[in-house]
Amino acid sequence: MSQSPILKISGLTARVADEDIEILKGVDLELGEGEIHAIMGPNGSGKSTLAKVIAGHPGYEATGGQVLFRGEDVLEMEPDERSQAGIFLAFQYPVEIPGVSIANFLRTALEARLDGDEELDLFDFQDLLLERMEMLDMDPSFAERPVNDGFSGGEKKRNEILQMAVLQPLLAVMDETDSGLDIDALRVVANGVNTLRKEHPEMTVLLITHYQRLLNYIRPDYVHVMVDGRIVRSGGPEVALELEEQGYADWKDKEQEAAAV
Amino acid sequence: MTEASVIETSAPAEGVTETLNREAVERAAAQEPTWLAERRAHAWDVYERTPLPSTKLEEWRYTDVRRLLDLDALTPAPRPEAGTGEALLEGLDGLPAGLRAVMAEDREAAGHVAIVDGCVRHVDLSDELARQGIVLTSLARAVQLHPELLEEHLATHAVPPEEGKFQALNAALWADGVFLYVPAGASLDLPVRVSRWLSGGGLAVFSRTLIVAEAGARVSFVDEIVSDDLDAQSLESSVVEVIARDGAQVQYVSLQRLGHRAFYQAAQRTLAGRDATLDTLNVSLGASVARVDLNARLLGPGANSDMLGLYFGDGDQHFDHNTSQDHEAPNAHSDLLYKGALDGHAHAVFRGIIRVHEGAQGTDAYQTNRNLILSEHARADSLPNLEIEADDVRCSHGATVGQLDQETLFYLMSRGIPQQPAERLVVMGFLGEVLSRLPLGGVVDKVTRAIEVKLRHG
Numbered sequence: 147m148s149q150s151p152i153l154k155i156s157g158l159t160a161r162v163a164d165e166d167i168e169i170l171k172g173v174d175l176e177l178g179e180g181e182i183h184a185i186m187g188p189n190g191s192g193k194s195t196l197a198k199v200i201a202g203h204p205g206y207e208a209t210g211g212q213v214l215f216r217g218e219d220v221l222e223m224e225p226d227e228r229s230q231a232g233i234f235l236a237f238q239y240p241v242e243i244p245g246v247s248i249a250n251f252l253r254t255a256l257e258a259r260l261d262g263d264e265e266l267d268l269f270d271f272q273d274l275l276l277e278r279m280e281m282l283d284m285d286p287s288f289a290e291r292p293v294n295d296g297f298s299g300g301e302k303k304r305n306e307i308l309q310m311a312v313l314q315p316l317l318a319v320m321d322e323t324d325s326g327l328d329i330d331a332l333r334v335v336a337n338g339v340n341t342l343r344k345e346h347p348e349m350t351v352l353l354i355t356h357y358q359r360l361l362n363y364i365r366p367d368y369v370h371v372m373v374d375g376r377i378v379r380s381g382g383p384e385v386a387l388e389l390e391e392q393g394y395a396d397w398k399d400k401e402q403e404a405a406a407v
Numbered sequence: 408m409t410e411a412s413v414i415e416t417s418a419p420a421e422g423v424t425e426t427l428n429r430e431a432v433e434r435a436a437a438q439e440p441t442w443l444a445e446r447r448a449h450a451w452d453v454y455e456r457t458p459l460p461s462t463k464l465e466e467w468r469y470t471d472v473r474r475l476l477d478l479d480a481l482t483p484a485p486r487p488e489a490g491t492g493e494a495l496l497e498g499l500d501g502l503p504a505g506l507r508a509v510m511a512e513d514r515e516a517a518g519h520v521a522i523v524d525g526c527v528r529h530v531d532l533s534d535e536l537a538r539q540g541i542v543l544t545s546l547a548r549a550v551q552l553h554p555e556l557l558e559e560h561l562a563t564h565a566v567p568p569e570e571g572k573f574q575a576l577n578a579a580l581w582a583d584g585v586f587l588y589v590p591a592g593a594s595l596d597l598p599v600r601v602s603r604w605l606s607g608g609g610l611a612v613f614s615r616t617l618i619v620a621e622a623g624a625r626v627s628f629v630d631e632i633v634s635d636d637l638d639a640q641s642l643e644s645s646v647v648e649v650i651a652r653d654g655a656q657v658q659y660v661s662l663q664r665l666g667h668r669a670f671y672q673a674a675q676r677t678l679a680g681r682d683a684t685l686d687t688l689n690v691s692l693g694a695s696v697a698r699v700d701l702n703a704r705l706l707g708p709g710a711n712s713d714m715l716g717l718y719f720g721d722g723d724q725h726f727d728h729n730t731s732q733d734h735e736a737p738n739a740h741s742d743l744l745y746k747g748a749l750d751g752h753a754h755a756v757f758r759g760i761i762r763v764h765e766g767a768q769g770t771d772a773y774q775t776n777r778n779l780i781l782s783e784h785a786r787a788d789s790l791p792n793l794e795i796e797a798d799d800v801r802c803s804h805g806a807t808v809g810q811l812d813q814e815t816l817f818y819l820m821s822r823g824i825p826q827q828p829a830e831r832l833v834v835m836g837f838l839g840e841v842l843s844r845l846p847l848g849g850v851v852d853k854v855t856r857a858i859e860v861k862l863r864h865g
């Protein structure tokens with residue numbers, strides 16, 4: 147990585163807030179501007195926890211190390227401040243908000259980004275929203291539906307990417323956006339992400355996934371393997387292909403050996 | 408005082424004061440027809456022999472009237488001046504500015520009534536509706552113009568004085584109110600809007616509303632009450648009687664936005680005939696104490712009542728909603744949804760009962776109360792209940808008291824929305840479900856705005 151990384155995580159340890167459950171055990175990771183990184187790893191290895199710690203989930207507590215976003219320590223920032231600074235998390239399990247429409251939700255999120263005397267142009271907003279929905283092949287009627295309320299699994303995932311497309315972050319962390327999507331939907335969502343990247347080549351993407359399939363559509367520059375709260379291997383796209391063949395057995399064995407010592 | 412003298416003196420009846428007494432009732436009845444004077448006197452008898460509700464009564468367990476209401480400090484608001492029966496109308500210009508502001512927010516209406524301290528000060532109804540036989544007038548005037556209708560319906564089969572202490576007091580001392588009559592088959596496309604104003608502290612205001620919709624008639628009625636914060640307690644007592652004959656469709660909406668120190672007491676009863684639809688919405692946002700008793704009686708087969716409620720309390724507000732759904736005929740349907748959010752030290756009580764009477768087969772009755780607690784000092788008590796004496800019925804009831812969900816808050820904040828606006832959004836979404844079920848022109852906007860103002864100041 148030539149220039150200074152947009153996200154630099156070093157020695158990050160984290161636990162469940164107020165409990166003695168350590169989940170991240172020293173994560174090191176650097177993402178350069180405009181790069182695509184993928185994190186893979188067995189269930190329960192801490193991938194979502196890492197994503198949530200980056201976004202500022204109050205249920206987790208960083209106990210050591212650093213997370214620098216564009217050189218700034220984000221661990222001290224509130225989740226809304228991180229979002230406004232340009233961090234976006236597409237949730238593995240998006241939350242339902244009864245009674246709050248997608249349009250109202252996104253309008254509020256954009257308004258929160260304005261200075262005190264600025265006002266959001268509602269026509270521009272409407273245009274942007276409709277254009278992004280079209281890009282993601284979503285029916286315009288979704289704009290008035292309550293956020294995720296009664297959505298199918300795939301619709302929820304698509305809605306995450308819609309929000310990302312409207313908010314246009316500098317860093318998009320996508321936590322298993324591919325799970326729950328059918329083959330066509332996966333292609334639509336991946337195309338959406340690629341279109342956004344064309345519009346904003348500086349956007350950096352961190353994909354968390356279990357499957358090579360997504361990586362065929364959104365091609366990563368780097369693939370990392372997370373096991374038991376640590377990045378145990380980093381490399382090029384070939385790492386994902388190896389995992390597809392061999393699974394995580396190797397790593398788990400090593401872990402057990404380490405534990406046995 | 409010696410023991411002997413205690414025995415000799417019969418204790419004065421509870422709630423009889425320097426100004427709330429039999430003389431006041433007699434003054435009210437002085438120029439009225441005999442049937443009404445007798446009705447007031449009877450109501451006062453009932454009042455005197457009914458004790459003030461104590462918290463030992465299940466229905467008043469959480470609302471201690473003896474502690475919360477000081478009747479001795481109240482004076483009845485002045486009655487309508489004699490003669491207003493004829494020359495009732497006043498231009499809107501003479502009304503208090505606060506009341507005019509409330510009316511200015513409103514959209515179109517079929518007619519308006521403006522009320523200050525319980526006395527009607529303005530009425531208008533379009534000529535075209537008047538030609539159809541629709542009557543919208545003050546109760547004081549209706550006593551003269553429509554005695555037969557009032558004699559039949561006023562404080563008789565809907566809310567008789569025997570219903571309780573406050574119902575009796577209101578029936579004895581009511582000063583004025585609204586009378587709406589919609590003849591068979593007549594239909595109002597726009598709502599009738601009533602705007603009430605309470606002008607100050609130390610007052611006891613007794614007002615009634617009587618709505619009669621004949622067979623197949625259609626009308627909606629928005630009843631709003633507002634005041635500034637008061638310098639001393641006032642009692643605003645409101646009795647609402649709504650009668651929907653066979654196949655009539657009636658919506659009654661009450662928006663309560665009284666100021667601090669107001670004690671609001673409302674007794675509402677709806678009577679739905681065969682295949683009639685009689686829906687209600689109660690919005691409680693204001694007053695220090697608000698006690699609303701709503702009894703929906705489904706009297707005819709196929710009758711239908713949606714009962715919606717919404718409350719949002721903060722500071723030290725206390726709301727007590729007491730509802731009942733009486734299914735007295737087969738194949739009727741009622742669906743109640745009351746939702747409230749509570750901040751600060753606010754306390755809300757919801758007590759609801761579905762009673763399916765003998766012979767009411769094929770009843771569909773539902774009842775849901777949901778509370779969202781926003782602060783560690785706020786509290787909600789929810790007591791749903793069922794009493795079923797018929798077979799082949801579908802009934803359900805449910806109650807929840809929950810906190811603001813942390814996962815939801817994080818989701819909103821992760822999109823850049825700061826904590827307070829995020830909380831506002833969740834609360835509006837939570838309460839909005841109620842409003843979306845009754846999309847009456849102007850009401851949704853008005854209530855939404857009022858809640859937003861409260862959320863911002865909280």
Ligand SMILES: Nc1ncnc2c1ncn2[C@@H]1O[C@H](COP(=O)(O)OP(=O)(O)OP(=O)(O)O)[C@@H](O)[C@H]1O
Nearest residue numbers: 162167169187188189190191192193194195196205
């Ligand atoms: N709030 C919590 N309380 C207790 N344990 C937790 C909590 N949050 C996470 N964990 C535990 O931490 C570990 C890591 O969880 P995490 O969700 O980060 O895994 P993951 O790598 O995303 O797994 P998956 O691939 O299944 O999504 C798991 O064992 C999980 O049970």
Ligand SMILES: [Mg+2]
Nearest residue numbers: 193194195238
């Ligand atoms: Mg996960």
